[in-house]
Amino acid sequence: MAVGAHPDDIEILAAGTLAKYRQQGHEVAMCILTDGSLGSDTGSSEQTAQIRRSEAQESAAIIGAGIYWIGRPDGFLTDDRDTRSLVAESLRDFAPDLVLAHSPNDYHPDHRCAGLITLACRQLATAPLFETQSPTLERTPQVVYMDNLALIGSAPEQWVDISETIEAKRQMLRCHRSQNEWMRRSEGIDYLDFLEKQSSIRGLQCGVEHAEGFRRAHVFPASPADLIFDLK
Template identity: 60%
Template sequence: MRVMAIGAHPDDIEILAAGTLACYRLDGHAVAICVMTNGELGAESGDRAAVAELRRQEAQRSAEIIGATLYWLGEPDGFLFDTTPTRMALLAAVRDFAPDILLTHDPADYHPDHRTASLIALNVRQLASAELIETAEPVLNSAPPVLYMDPLALTGTAAETWVDISATIETKREMLRCHQSQNAWMRRMHELDYVDYVDKQAALRGLQCGVAFAEGFRDARVFPVTANTTALLPN
């Protein structure tokens, strides 16, 4: 299978689905991480372009840990909108990778960019197989199913399915540690340790399904209906 995870910021996928992506890789599947914005607001001061470049490098190092393809769309952090150019940029990335399944943010997530990324991913998923939308990349044969990742802090919605990531939690931590700029910033802003925070979230999901660590997902329920979408997840 080919699995594509679409997140708003350079560390979202690591926080919410890196353990699952690492499981897919262990099973021999191809994985892509698509980051929609530059994440250039993720610092207290300094030049935004420099922050964006640092974050792109951190995301690249993280993706390399599991051999994932990184797509970097470069939209402005905090101001992600479903415009024609943005939709076309994601459409090109989705067609280029040709995923069998898409993972993205929950539409009820707390962050505006997360909610917008979720919306654009859902919209593009439908349009990627429309033959009259011309791109350099080939049209998809069918629209891939979509699974929503947990919202951050697990607020708002309940997972419908759980992936046991006990075997890949250390890989997830390693990927998170690549985002050094964010761990330092989170410590100052929220007095929280990045890895500890994510461990707690994964441990709670694990508690719910009887394993040490897990990540939660729910089906976006799109047309055409895909039977048992959650069976496309690892385990």
């Protein structure tokens, strides 16, 4: 399971890895914490959230990923009891072996908060006295940090070769039409070009065409390093 702050973060940072897991027969899910309602300069925030939710669903469907839409307000993600409860319930419902989380030094406050919430919920999901709808997890899932957006301040320790799944990643990112249009207008950035550069740089670092980078979260309980990515 990947946990992202906004509806397009997981695609940018880890979609190639999720697609690779799917190719190898694993179940994957995307847990999206905010509603993305600030991600536009046209229409209302309600309309934006609605558009972004349907874009996220369209994207997840490309690789057959499950979606957990937590729906907290974009730009104001806070680590509170209600949010933890919803995220812990998602973890319990999906019961992942591995969780991909935002790194604590990412540029966006929502990203950093999402990372903290993910770590907190990894523990809470195993605590029998913290009740949600689904039963307690028997095993604490392993957590790995995704790269930061635009790779700023990221120092990956592990790389996943996504050369075979880059096309799925491209298709998923193309679903986020509202963001591509907005980023073009506001920042002069083309989404797909952005993605190509990021994955090419990571590919260059590990001798393949395209890659995604990750860093182990040094937390307890930990799994042996070789169990983090069981990808061929």
